[in-house]
Amino acid sequence: MAKTDTYEMPPHGWTCFFCGDTFTTVGAAQDHFGGDLMSAAACQIKAGEEMGLLMALRKAEAELARYRVEDSDADRRYYAMQAEHAAALQRAEEDGYARGLRDAICVGFDA
Numbered sequence: 365m366a367k368t369d370t371y372e373m374p375p376h377g378w379t380c381f382f383c384g385d386t387f388t389t390v391g392a393a394q395d396h397f398g399g400d401l402m403s404a405a406a407c408q409i410k411a412g413e414e415m416g417l418l419m420a421l422r423k424a425e426a427e428l429a430r431y432r433v434e435d436s437d438a439d440r441r442y443y444a445m446q447a448e449h450a451a452a453l454q455r456a457e458e459d460g461y462a463r464g465l466r467d468a469i470c471v472g473f474d475a
């Protein structure tokens with residue numbers, strides 16, 4: 365979530381409209397309220413006691429949000445592979461250049 369989408373934490377924290385619980389850290393509040401305005405509060409999701417399920421939901425929501433801005437794990441792997449490929453190409457080019465230079469020097473000394 366972009367920093368401009370939120371406001372600073374009030375001194376008392378954030379209190380849930382539904383259950384009245386108060387959250388004094390961004391992470392705890394985000395886990396309870398979700399990552400965006402369309403998210404259901406954790407207390408409204410009947411699996412509230414199933415923290416593992418809730419965390420999986422929040423993780424999926426975060427992954428979906430990253431897909432929307434083309435920053436998914438798959439995108440990151442793709443860009444990392446592109447960077448590795450470019451670096452390997454550059455190394456191969458430099459090796460070839462060095463070999464060519466070495467050969468030219470050898471030819472130069474022999475002639």
Ligand SMILES: [Zn+2]
Nearest residue numbers: 380382383407
């Ligand atoms: Zn609540």
